[in-house]
Amino acid sequence: MNPMLGVCYYPEHWPEDWWETDARRMAELGIKMVRIGEFAWSRLEPTPGNLQLDWMIRAMDVLGRHGLKVIVGTPTATPPRWMIDKHPDMLAVDRDGRRKGFGSRRHYDFSHLGYREEAARITRILAEALSGHPALAGWQTDNEYGCHGTTYSYSAAARDGFRAWLRQRYGTIEALNQAWGTVFWSMEYNGFEQIELPNLLVCEAAPAHELDFRRYSSDQVAAFNRAQYDILKARRPDLPVIHNFMSRYAEFDHFDVGETLDIASWDSYPIGHLATSNEPDEIKRHYMRQGDPDNAAFHHDLYRAVGHGRWWVMEQQPGPVNWGQSNPDPLPGMTRLWAWEAFAHGAEVVSYFRWRQAPFAQEQMHAGLLRPDSEPAPAYHEAGQVARELAETGIAGVAGQGRIAIVYDYQSEWAWEIQPQAAGFRHGDHVRALYSAFRKHGLDVDVLPPSTSSLAGYDIVAIPALLAWTDALREAVASFDGHLLVGPRSGSKTQNFAIPARLGPDLPQNLLDARVMRVDSLPDGVEIAVKGGGAARLWREKTEGGAEVVMEDVEGVPVLLSQGKLFYLTASGDRALIQRVADYLIAEADTPILTLPAGVRCRTRGGFRIYVNYSSGPQTIVPAEDEKGYVLGGTELPAAGVSVAKLATAG
Amino acid sequence: MNPMLGVCYYPEHWPEDWWETDARRMAELGIKMVRIGEFAWSRLEPTPGNLQLDWMIRAMDVLGRHGLKVIVGTPTATPPRWMIDKHPDMLAVDRDGRRKGFGSRRHYDFSHLGYREEAARITRILAEALSGHPALAGWQTDNEYGCHGTTYSYSAAARDGFRAWLRQRYGTIEALNQAWGTVFWSMEYNGFEQIELPNLLVCEAAPAHELDFRRYSSDQVAAFNRAQYDILKARRPDLPVIHNFMSRYAEFDHFDVGETLDIASWDSYPIGHLATSNEPDEIKRHYMRQGDPDNAAFHHDLYRAVGHGRWWVMEQQPGPVNWGQSNPDPLPGMTRLWAWEAFAHGAEVVSYFRWRQAPFAQEQMHAGLLRPDSEPAPAYHEAGQVARELAETGIAGVAGQGRIAIVYDYQSEWAWEIQPQAAGFRHGDHVRALYSAFRKHGLDVDVLPPSTSSLAGYDIVAIPALLAWTDALREAVASFDGHLLVGPRSGSKTQNFAIPARLGPDLPQNLLDARVMRVDSLPDGVEIAVKGGGAARLWREKTEGGAEVVMEDVEGVPVLLSQGKLFYLTASGDRALIQRVADYLIAEADTPILTLPAGVRCRTRGGFRIYVNYSSGPQTIVPAEDEKGYVLGGTELPAAGVSVAKLATAG
């Protein structure tokens, strides 16, 4: 399938006599795919049982007549008001114990069995009514699971579900007491019915208690998705089921949800994502009209892994959004660049959000391809350009395996939120810092789940800040013959959130003769320089053992250890140190790299290498040895520019 | 009526045998007006129905004997403890859903019908008992409506009232669904009984939902005041009914409350108001002992508008207060300056708060004219000086119409709090910035409500950051032959908080051929320089149309557009840009200005021009051409100094 453009459309927002024109203009622009329906429940079922699906079929008819394919979203993220009267306790309860009300969206509790049945019911109804429609190209389940902090609910439903889940996991209360270490503060339970949720305590809960609640909550999201997946696939096994995930969002395990998806997708809003990130202010200012040069790419590669290779951008930022503290206009060209970058990383579809800016309700300040007065917004023209360029360049193929991989683990995100030990210590920050360091050299980087059982084919694999080894990953590490970077803090716990008997990093001594004796955690702003450049910050381990010291800090504390091709990093590093470590491994592994100007990134897909320029000025690239000219652009990239080189090795 | 001094007095706080001495000293000092009673309910009715008004009559007798006039406050801001047993649900509920308890003040819910009846009852009792007292000069309703965030309550009473109000406003639920755009996220209602208050949602409510709740809440304040007004006026139509408003407080529409007042008043605490404002730290430091040089004046002019020309300062800061994070001593002379400045802007009465510092309870660190040991505090002597100077100078007349006017709109304050789009974007900031820019040139500035239907007589009128045009204002603009400054963001919405069909600023094209295509909102601290000086910040619009470009920024984006005498400002400006724009319009309108040293301000009243020096050092003024000498002070103003010039044109 050649990559294509899509758009998100809400026929229920507009007079029916506008649909035809809208569809025609979409087709003329080069749009191929249209997502509809994911917030339309109150129009599909205005009162209980009163189903009104005709209008949606008519909308699909119109779109189909113009050659457009349709993704239908199940509307379960926005149950109608009357549903609350049927199930008053389906509303989730926040960590402060307050039940959240109706009037916005995502007002449901994943643990509420009554609502889960309602969600299955409307999914069945849509599957039955629309599965045969010729324009139908697939389904989206719900919308942005977990958005607005909705993964967790501290309700009676969640408590009851959690107790049952624990009983399933541990079998006996003695096993749970052992696993959680409840003897510590007389927290021992006599039975599962005594267990409460870990909110509103006097001080912190046992970390294993918190972690299990996060695992439980994550499992409910996966179960919610699985229910819809099973229904939708039963009708049309051939049509893909998709969900649209988010940026830097880790409240549930996306790999688990990905088990019942055919395609992963995500909603890419580079400017808003940078503004709401924890990046330093100088980066936020510098890229305020572009977004972080590595953040979208990282998520492209992450969701490529979640989707087992198949992934889309379901919502692509088309201009200023409405949900940042401030919402700057993108640099001209960025809505083109972002689409090209997604295609470079293997996206099958990039779908702009939304067709026409809605003049009413919560998102009225969120741009669309059209203005509220139906005139083209700037992104309209840029989308059209991308459509033409896709056709002209004939870009195709998949984003193949890179030479570099990094393991990303949702459980580790939860673990270090629960127990940072140094405020600001995050799993994801370690993963993204390495991702960026490798990518700056033009390397294709893959993201791997912690269930990975083989690392074959990679020059270098990094496993930073991992809570605990899975059996699979331990085996993968043992059998890997490439260069492996582990640490800091990797393997510092068991799966029950306890310190391993032989201390971290909990690898066999024949692999790595090092163990972490002690942690020196540092306030934000304190840095310990490393000899040769860079510095440790936040986290610093003191180790013992016979591994070789590759780098050490000015106090003589080892920073990078090695034993054969296995490297252990003992500290959280600043950008310079992380770059040095990445560079060292690249040199050791003899991995070929590119020289890229500041702000320029690239990725290979099929027989092409796509370059994008995130900087706000022009940059010049040097053609790589494996390239044979450009099918788009050239060596000079203007701000927000894109160049596509053809690879010599390609057909 | 010549301007006069007053004081706030609490006879119930002191032994009755002190009253005589207090009254004598007040009269000797030059005080003419005394406000009493507004917190005395527990002494007027110690137990339900047990009325004890004699002491208040005796206090009025004593004051009257010394020639003092009395304003009696209805005590409805502080219902006694026993009232809570009668009406447990009269206590308001905050946005987090917590009912607020007894033990401070303003512990009532404007929507609670039972308490509204109690408030009417005690008002009737006071009206009956005191209306005939010869010392009575008027009434104050309640005290500082809305103080401590009490305009809004999220109670069942408020919810029920809101539903009834919506039914009244929209007639049908379909009309409400249309107005709020509830189709957006399946938020459609089947009936008014399904509507909840917009708090404790998963994410934000529809902006029209929030705005209507603010309108509803504002209406309850107005209704509360109207009930007392009607009762008080029924007895003594000749006596004025007054309310004391606050600084930078916009939770309800003061113009609406002003409809049932004879005189508006406000409580002026310049130092505390600056300390708790959003002014930059350097301003807070620089004027820490004086207050912002334009803030009291702006409120003088605002409440002059609210009171249809009649207004007082009901509480004037007399020294350090107790409610700031810190509470600095005023610069010597400031309690004189503030009074003179109020008189300059047309105050009929300036009433110091309070006579004697209370040694007990919440405000024990709040200064009075007397210390707790009854010795004079510094402000005692300054108040005496003002009294003498009022007599000596014979200042009189009214604060006439200025050449400049600015529209201030409470609804626009609410709207941009609900939807700032750029954090920090506020209606009031735009109004005050322009106010200050014009006033620095010695110009008299009027504040106008959005119900204004004629702008006749003004050289320049500014309408910044207005949510939506009223019919009246649209007509006023169309018929205005002076210079008009509109924008940024003015007319960017309909009254239902939607984007107008033809986009903002929503004026007829023959008036202004410009429409806002897109908004570029900027993080705090990012500035886009404007050619010629100044910079855009926070908010920046990109427009299309044929209006002439007067100013543009360094990126070539138009900043000030014009079409004839109508100017449209596309951006929020820093101080320099706002000053440039004001200066440009002054030049275009050929409005004569004064040259004032830094920190010096002035206002004309009757045949006088009063100069005040907010700076911490001496300043020299140049006599204006229309002046013929000074009746107080001269060209040299010491720190905190006051000079009063006589105008040549005056009688």
Added chain:
Amino acid sequence: MNPMLGVCYYPEHWPEDWWETDARRMAELGIKMVRIGEFAWSRLEPTPGNLQLDWMIRAMDVLGRHGLKVIVGTPTATPPRWMIDKHPDMLAVDRDGRRKGFGSRRHYDFSHLGYREEAARITRILAEALSGHPALAGWQTDNEYGCHGTTYSYSAAARDGFRAWLRQRYGTIEALNQAWGTVFWSMEYNGFEQIELPNLLVCEAAPAHELDFRRYSSDQVAAFNRAQYDILKARRPDLPVIHNFMSRYAEFDHFDVGETLDIASWDSYPIGHLATSNEPDEIKRHYMRQGDPDNAAFHHDLYRAVGHGRWWVMEQQPGPVNWGQSNPDPLPGMTRLWAWEAFAHGAEVVSYFRWRQAPFAQEQMHAGLLRPDSEPAPAYHEAGQVARELAETGIAGVAGQGRIAIVYDYQSEWAWEIQPQAAGFRHGDHVRALYSAFRKHGLDVDVLPPSTSSLAGYDIVAIPALLAWTDALREAVASFDGHLLVGPRSGSKTQNFAIPARLGPDLPQNLLDARVMRVDSLPDGVEIAVKGGGAARLWREKTEGGAEVVMEDVEGVPVLLSQGKLFYLTASGDRALIQRVADYLIAEADTPILTLPAGVRCRTRGGFRIYVNYSSGPQTIVPAEDEKGYVLGGTELPAAGVSVAKLATAG
């Protein structure tokens, strides 16, 4: 009793067959005292009434066999889960009205009578079962009263208790109304049953209302401790009852709790305490691996006063902790230094927390003397060194009365939290600033309670920022013939939190002819320079009267007044001003001082002077005239070094 080392041990956390080895290693290391049991309730009584004390007796047997003495903690800080089913309302309610749940520790309400009986019951059971054990050396009541903000509960139990306490205190509701000044805002009560707790009000409660609630809550802690004390002493009057207090924690009156203790102790975590303090960032960075050089010492002297001379460190930081935002590793040697410093200030026992780092539950990142794998952590070796040095030097004797004393008053801590008037004004900051200024000159400083009735024997006594005079203290001041420093803000209120009739500092005029007319409170960061050096900040009083002016600021406002040997400080000072004032009094009192390098401190105990070096580099001390050589170390102190000099005057 010669000073000795102890350790905290949790036999319930480890296999019983490890106990023997643990005990042997403790004894070999030089440990003499072991605290056990304070969190073990769920093992002592796994289900209601099912008592299992045998294991604890066996653990005591093992420890005793190795010559170790045992302190048994009552386990009342961690009631087991089944207790909540018996007493669901024993869980405390926070200021926001939320009941706090089970799952961590300290989940009880001091006002809950049912739980108080349960606590007495388990105390009786332990007293009966263990009192005769030969290894038993004493008891610890509960653990860290008030930790995690648990002194205050806003429950029905607390409300009922508060009402009864008020009835006891005031007798009539009229007396309460008078004391609280409830007339101020019609807050008058008709009966005690109308009084509510001072949380969730519209604005602040009357300060006397808040202060009385704090007094009430403090009394409940004292009553809770008294109940256990009485039970434990009834069985074994000879064994000491101890409680372990905390750092910079003032929610209840520790002197009151100290009335039913034989020995005071505290838990000293210098690094965590500095990190969570309000010290400036530069101090936090500078001493990040040592802790504040005066904070541990101040608490040593404070708890020496609370324990009427007898005190321990019950928990001594052994390495990184887990509860700071970050948790740096101590400088090598600090766990030795801290112990030596405690002994210098008279500690009988310094007990490291804990024996072995627990690999599970909440504190798994908190170091112990052993690592989780039972290997020695660095502190293990440092503790052994201390044990040897104690034996070798034969240090003994008590920490005698110093020449300097400072009054510390918990009620004043509460008062200025309730009414800071200048944000950041704290009683404790004034006390600690003076403590540090005197101690930098090598002076021994005593901390005195406000109940002190004689100041005899001191050269200099300071009473800063005192709410109100007690009769005892007023008498002590009147009869003192040394140099006395009072102010700022001392005596500025009555015991009912009202301004005294003759204003502060409320001392007889023959002692001090000065009264505070007015307060100028300053924003953080604003300083008013004092002539000669230093500056006033936060708080600045303007006084009248005939006292002599010793120092004045650049505006001519008196800063230090004197009348004979009584000095009154009118301002909060920066470090430089406080040092100047201390130096001035030292010179006036002719008190001999030492010259110490930066970061070096000392204290005399018995015939020894112990020097400690908190700086991160070596320092050289000059032997004092009263010393005759060193029994440990010498004039050169490395970083974290300790030297012990023998005094010439000693036996």
